[in-house]
Amino acid sequence: MGVVAALVRSSFLVNAVYAESSREFGLTPQQGQLLCVLMPQPYGMGELGAVLGLAKSSLTGLVDRTAQRGLVRREPDPEDGRAVRIVLTEEGARIAEEFYAETCRRIDLLPASLDPAERGHLAELLGRVVLDNEVPVVFAEPAAE
Numbered sequence: 001m002g003v004v005a006a007l008v009r010s011s012f013l014v015n016a017v018y019a020e021s022s023r024e025f026g027l028t029p030q031q032g033q034l035l036c037v038l039m040p041q042p043y044g045m046g047e048l049g050a051v052l053g054l055a056k057s058s059l060t061g062l063v064d065r066t067a068q069r070g071l072v073r074r075e076p077d078p079e080d081g082r083a084v085r086i087v088l089t090e091e092g093a094r095i096a097e098e099f100y101a102e103t104c105r106r107i108d109l110l111p112a113s114l115d116p117a118e119r120g121h122l123a124e125l126l127g128r129v130v131l132d133n134e135v136p137v138v139f140a141e142p143a144a145e
Helices: 003-024 031-040 043-053 056-068 090-109 117-131
Strands: 072-076 080-088
Touching: 003 031, 003 080, 003 090, 031 043, 031 072, 031 080, 031 090, 043 056, 043 080, 056 072, 080 090
Parallel strands: none
Antiparallel strands: 072 080
16 A cells, blocks of 8 residues: 555544544544533634634534533633633533543554564654644643553
8 A cells, every 4th residue: 555545544443433522522523622622721712713624613613512511611711802712611621631641542453464663663653743743732642651
């Protein structure tokens, strides 16, 4: 298999796992991604749109639907009185942690047939591709076990 097919098919594989985890938590994949992005810190709408690659109207709808579920809330931005930041609620933080842990567990199983050296090499190569293409941090590095 060539690199193009391998990358495209692997993205479908990861997206399928992400969608499955999301469904089990009663989330859309986009809501799951939003929660994971917000885990380390709140974001302003502009920053959040850039990280998630969403237009303002799409992001507003996503935040509205997630806020209606009680998982995020809007807070005034302390540096700009006209702007808001999106923050996880207590319930949102709990679900984000559980969703993140379960999704990491499932994705970690995908290369199960690789030995530790192969897994390390795969991580190194994929990491270079991600960094070279300046992919935003939409899913943080899982804590080492």
